Amino acid sequence: xxxxxxxxxxxxxxxxxxxxxxxxxxxxxxxxxxxxxxxxxxxxxxxxxxxxxxxxxxxxxxxxxxxxxxxxxxxxxxxxxxxxxxxxxxxxxxxxxxxxxxxxxxxxxxxxxxxxxxxxxxxxxxxxxxxxxxxxxxxxxxxxxxxxxxxxxxxxxxxxxxxxxxxxxxxxxxxxxxxxxxxxxxxxxxxxxxxxxxxxxxxxxxxxxxxxxxxxxxxxxxxxxxxxxxxxxxxxxxxxxxxxxxxxxxxxxxxxxxxxxxxxxxxxxxxxxxxxxxxxxxxxxxxxxxxxxxxxxx
Amino acid sequence: xxxxxxxxxxxxxxxxxxxxxxxxxxxxxxxxxxxxxxxxxxxxxxxxxxxxxxxxxxxxxxxxxxxxxxxxxxxxxxxxxxxxxxxxxxxxxxxxxxxxxxxxxxxxxxxxxxxxxxxxxxxxxxxxxxxxxxxxxxxxxxxxxxxxxxxxxxxxxxxxxxxxxxxxxxxxxxxxxxxxxxxxxxxxxxxxxxxxxxxxxxxxxxxxxxxxxxxxxxxxxxxxxxxxxxxxxxxxxxxxxxxxxxxxxxxxxxxxxxxxxxxxxxxxxxxxxxxxxxxxxxxxxxxx
Numbered sequence: 001x002x003x004x005x006x007x008x009x010x011x012x013x014x015x016x017x018x019x020x021x022x023x024x025x026x027x028x029x030x031x032x033x034x035x036x037x038x039x040x041x042x043x044x045x046x047x048x049x050x051x052x053x054x055x056x057x058x059x060x061x062x063x064x065x066x067x068x069x070x071x072x073x074x075x076x077x078x079x080x081x082x083x084x085x086x087x088x089x090x091x092x093x094x095x096x097x098x099x100x101x102x103x104x105x106x107x108x109x110x111x112x113x114x115x116x117x118x119x120x121x122x123x124x125x126x127x128x129x130x131x132x133x134x135x136x137x138x139x140x141x142x143x144x145x146x147x148x149x150x151x152x153x154x155x156x157x158x159x160x161x162x163x164x165x166x167x168x169x170x171x172x173x174x175x176x177x178x179x180x181x182x183x184x185x186x187x188x189x190x191x192x193x194x195x196x197x198x199x200x201x202x203x204x205x206x207x208x209x210x211x212x213x214x215x216x217x218x219x220x221x222x223x224x225x226x227x228x229x230x231x232x233x234x235x236x237x238x239x240x241x242x243x244x245x246x247x248x249x250x251x252x253x254x255x256x257x258x259x260x261x262x263x264x265x266x267x268x269x270x271x272x273x274x275x276x277x278x279x280x281x282x283x284x285x286x287x288x289x290x291x292x293x294x295x296x297x298x
Numbered sequence: 299x300x301x302x303x304x305x306x307x308x309x310x311x312x313x314x315x316x317x318x319x320x321x322x323x324x325x326x327x328x329x330x331x332x333x334x335x336x337x338x339x340x341x342x343x344x345x346x347x348x349x350x351x352x353x354x355x356x357x358x359x360x361x362x363x364x365x366x367x368x369x370x371x372x373x374x375x376x377x378x379x380x381x382x383x384x385x386x387x388x389x390x391x392x393x394x395x396x397x398x399x400x401x402x403x404x405x406x407x408x409x410x411x412x413x414x415x416x417x418x419x420x421x422x423x424x425x426x427x428x429x430x431x432x433x434x435x436x437x438x439x440x441x442x443x444x445x446x447x448x449x450x451x452x453x454x455x456x457x458x459x460x461x462x463x464x465x466x467x468x469x470x471x472x473x474x475x476x477x478x479x480x481x482x483x484x485x486x487x488x489x490x491x492x493x494x495x496x497x498x499x500x501x502x503x504x505x506x507x508x509x510x511x512x513x514x515x516x517x518x519x520x521x522x523x524x525x526x527x528x529x530x531x532x533x534x535x536x537x538x539x540x541x542x543x544x545x546x547x548x549x550x551x552x553x554x555x556x557x558x559x560x561x562x563x564x565x566x567x568x569x570x571x572x573x574x575x576x577x578x579x580x581x582x583x584x585x586x
Contacts, residue, residue, distance in 0.1 A: 012404035015397045016420070016460050023457035024423045027434035034434070093320045107324050109572055110331060113564040115518030117536045118557050122330050125337070125550055133333055136350035167330070179576045220421075224462070227427030231520045231536075249429045249521075256433050257525065269430035276425040284418060 028273075031266040039263035046263075055267040064243065065251065069271065072248040075158070076226055076279070079165045083222070084215060086166065087173025094174070095181045105178070111171045116228040120235030123164035127151055127236075154244030157237050161245060164232050173218045180214030181207070216287035223279040227272065248272045331561070338362070338554035345550055361555035376556065378530040379538035386448055386534060387516035390455035394463050395509045401460070402467030403493070407476070417465075424461040428521030436525050446528040454522055459512040466511065470504030470574075471497065507571035514564055535560050 035055055039047045059065050094104045111119070126133040127150035138144045150160050184207065192202045230249035233239065239246035239254065246254075249272055256265035337345055339357040365376045404410075405417060435454060436445070444450035474497050482492040498505075520536040527533045535556070542553040 009404035009408035009410045012400040012408075013416070016401040016464065019397060019453075019457050019460060020420070020423050023435070023453055024426060024431070027431070027438050028426065030438065031430075031434035034437070090323055093316065093323060096316055097320060104320070104324070106569060106572065107327060109568060110327050113514070113561060113568045114331075115520065115536055115560065115564070117518070117520040117539060118560060121539060121553060121557065122334050125554075126330060126333065130348070131346055131350075131550070133329075136352075140350060140352070167326070171327070175572075175576055224421060224424045226425075227429065227521070230427065230429050234520075249427055252427075252433070253429045253521075253525075256436075262433060262437065266433055269427075269433055272427050272430050273425070276427055277422055280422060280425045281418070284421070 031269060034263050035267035035270060037263045039261075039266075041260040041262055051263075055264050059264070059267055059271070064246070065268065067243075068246045068248050068251045069275075071158075071246065072272075072275065075162060075165070075229065075247065078162055079169070079229075080219065080222065082162075082166045083170045083173050084219070086170045087218065088177055088211075088215070090170065090174040091177040091181055094178055105175070108174050108178075109171055111168050112175070114168060116168060116231035117235055119164055119168040120232035123160060123167070123232075124151065124236045127160045151237055152241055154241055157241065157245045161229075161233055161236055164236065165229055168232070169222060172222060173215065176214045176218040176221075177211055180211040184210050213287060213290040216283055216290050219283040220280065220287055223276070223283050226276055226279055248275065334554045334557050334561075338551060338558050340551070342549075342551050361551045362559075365552065365555050365559070374538060374541040374552075375530050376535075376538065376559070379533050379535045380559070382448070382527075382530075382532050383517060383534040386451045386455065386532070387513050389448075390452045390459065390516050391509055391513045393452070394456045394459035394512050395467075395505065397456070397460055398463030398467050398508065398512075399505060401464040402469075403471055403497075405464065405468040406471035407479075420461045420464060424458070428458075428519070429525075432522050432525040435522070439526060445526060446532050448532055450526055451523065451532055451534070454526065455516045455519065458519070458522070459515055462515070463508050463512050466508040467501070467505055470501040470508070473504070474500045504574050507574035510567045510571045514567060517560075517564060 034047065036052060037047055037049055038051050038055075090108060094101065094108060097104055114122075127135075129135055129147045129149045129152060132150065134150065135147050138148065149156065151157050188206050188210075189202055192206045197205070227249050229247060230253070233245060233247050233250050234253070237245045239250040248268070252265050252268045252272060255261050255268060259265075336354065338361050339359065340354050341356060341358070341360070344351045344355060365374075401420075405413065431454075439445045439450050444453075478500070479489075479492040479497050482496045483489065487495065517534075518536060519534075523534045523537050524540075527537055539553060539556055539560075542549045542556065
């Protein structure tokens with residue numbers, strides 16, 4: 001072991017770095033550059049005109065952008081918290097089950113297999129005001145007479161999107177938290193019970209600290225991929241009605257491909273990248289801290 | 299006596315509540331999928347019926363037959379999309395896993411400076427949202443002339459999958475005790491032989507599930523594919539799904555059928571890997 005060349009790990013990691021540099025880093029640098037130009041796809045010569053921070057200024061003074069930004073953060077906050085809570089609940093329900101746990105676990109993973117675009121499409125179908133399952137059910141049960149315009153009224157559309165997002169990602173939390181619950185030694189819980197803890201105290205001070213790293217793994221995985229909400233929104237409302245469900249990502253896509261204003265879109269894209277990075281680094285640090293807390297070696 | 303009875307009553311109520319809760323949760327999870335399958339088998343008239351028809355009157359595989367019988371009848375070239383999806387997903391998975399194995403092994407078995415930072419850096423490349431990534435890639439690919447080609451998509455998907463593959467494979471190699479490889483080396487194996495003969499076979503189920511996970515990511519990806527593909531040359535199934543939407547109308551039945559076609563491979567593969575997947579993600583959560 002001792003006589004190894006120090007470069008072995010670097011050598012092993014080299015292919016990964018080369019591919020990522022070529023496909024991610026270099027294009028990102030390019031887009032950073034073009035965010036300082038008035039670049040339009042239709043006018044290639046504009047690629048070489050530098051305009052300083054004008055793109056950024058026009059973004060920052062654009063209320064539509066701030067609405068989209070705020071909405072994105074709001075969606076992520078609501079969705080991630082709900083997913084965490086529901087995932088925890090689901091994991092505990094399944095863990096308590098005495099029979100058929102294997103099949104329950106498989107069912108629980110069901111939404112994970114759905115491509116985000118399929119999630120978007122199926123909820124668009126179910127929330128359709130005319131033929132959707134939700135409205136049909138509500139009307140047949142006599143809860144409401146009129147069709148509820150789920151994807152047409154702005155607050156309802158946001159709710160519908162949140163539901164779709166939560167449905168699709170809760171299972172990641174559930175499955176990882178369940179793994180934590182199953183891996184947990186039983187002695188501390190019994191000890192807590194013998195010492196007279198209430199069920200809530202047992203959960204709060206024994207179970208939860210142990211399960212927390214698993215929840216943060218789920219959070220980290222989710223935050224690696226928060227932008228998958230793009231697919232869902234793109235299909236369900238495409239930012240509508242009148243831009244009321246526009247998220248950062250759909251706004252970037254629209255500016256770049258519909259308006260062909262690449263430079264501006266790249267500047268916006270950098271905000272979305274920073275947002276993703278902020279989420280990931282935050283949860284990654286939490287994960288490391290949680291691991292340290294239960295005495296794990298990193 | 300009375301206390302016993304009430305305690306028993308409480309316990310029984312709790313059990314029933316648990317069952318009901320579990321049932322409701324599973325219903326919410328499964329219902330959308332079941333609804334899609336059901337809708338794909340019903341005639342369009344029934345889907346559109348007002349007031350709704352709850353009990354299917356007639357089921358048929360017409361939508362699937364139409365879908366696979368070519369452009370003229372089904373409306374969209376599903377077979378081409380299916381082939382593109384398969385080629386792109388499989389190739390990029392194989393490459394990503396090969397690269398990921400090298401990287402994961404390095405993270406699991408060596409100590410080197412800046413390891414933690416490097417790991418985080420790798421993960422951060424994955425956080426770049428697909429739509430943000432697609433802008434510069436679109437531009438570069440247009441210049442290189444590899445838009446709407448399999449090669450371009452494969453390259454993008456390899457990069458997309460490397461970070462997560464490394465994370466998973468790192469976890470699986472960590473689960474293989476270090477002592478085994480060391481014992482093999484003491485017995486005269488080279489490091490390479492120890493890897494091939496001892497560590498790789500032990501980590502193989504895990505690596506297989508990393509591969510399936512990478513495959514599913516490619517299979518389901520939309521944000522990049524929607525911008526980097528143009529025609530039947532390279533369009534994948536998720537992009538093809540949009541072919542069923544016209545300006546104001548959507549062929550719900552056809553879409554449902556295509557959705558089912560997309561889900562079935564994903565369903566099968568996920569079922570195979572579920573056990574290993576969780577193990578790989580969580581290894582290192584409690585032990586180092």
